[in-house]
Amino acid sequence: MKNILLLCGGGGSEHEISLLSAKYIFDTLATCDDYKVFKVEILRNGDRIDQDGYLCELRKAGEIFYPHSEEIHKLDFAIPCIHGPPGENGIIQSIFELMGLPYLGVGPEASQICFNKVSTKLWLDALQIPNTEYIFLGEFNEVNKHRAQVFFDQHKDIYIKAASQGSSVGCYHVNKEEYLEKSLTEAFKFSDFVLIEKTQKARELEISVYEYEGQIHASLPGEIICPDGFYTFEQKYSKESKTHTDIVAKNIPQKISDEMKDMAIKAFRGLKLKHLSRVDFFLTDDGKVFINEINTFPGMTPISMFPKMMENNGHKFKTYLNNIIQSST
């Protein structure tokens, strides 16, 4: 019997989604006989509670400790099921490294690189992987205001994004000059760095990349079809969302789909990602492919794209998880 820590919550804007992903993983692992799963939620106040509501603590030696009973369990493997900070930006992974606990997914450095939209761009450029035209700002001063204005005048339609955010928080579509300054001010409230990109008239496609039996696999591209083009927080999570998804995007020529898979795998290898990632793309109206971003711990709810695209690619999510746990412990 192996003791698995399934860490979820985290108190960020994707807290609730993390709980849904954790339920899916918990239910998947519950169908295996070999695991005792400790589902631990990091609450908004920082407390940690398990699935039965007991307060618990994680200890340096890779243990879980229950103050009420003084019980201690040695952990064998951890799953950092948190989207956004502190799970997707490398912090939790650093803690697992310190605890000496093997875990699912990307290590601390690569997690941090991919969570920051500026460092992602710098790496994609260095790896010569096409991505959308951008500039970034480290401060909201007169010089940078001018740089932003010049970029806007050149493209007339841009996205302004807080660098260290997800879920479209701190992300603004600016197609009128009057929104420029306000959007920059808002974006700087979320992050120390702000990315400005040219708007792409494009389809939004995603690929699951994952390791199975030591091999890297890339799924076919799936599609997010968002009626007004901007996949906002509401479009992502609200019940009224008009966005729908296709597990396999329709009418993508084989050549483009192969090109996207190659790019996804090149990014996975180049950034030394591990076990899983969802690579998000733009496919422009004139047939160009750009990587938009890399999500190192993508949503894993029963309706999420990551596990569905994997299953459609021929690998059961349960077998995949089992395979990683067995080979890591």
Ligand SMILES: Nc1ncnc2c1ncn2[C@@H]1O[C@H](COP(=O)(O)OP(=O)(O)O)[C@@H](O)[C@H]1O
């Ligand atoms: N350069 C761009 N051109 C067109 N749409 C964009 C661009 N950048 C972002 N968007 C829109 O904003 C959404 C959120 O941006 P993204 O960079 O994916 O941030 P997040 O990490 O919050 O998901 C995208 O899914 C897309 O709908």
Ligand SMILES: [Mg+2]
């Ligand atoms: Mg995104």
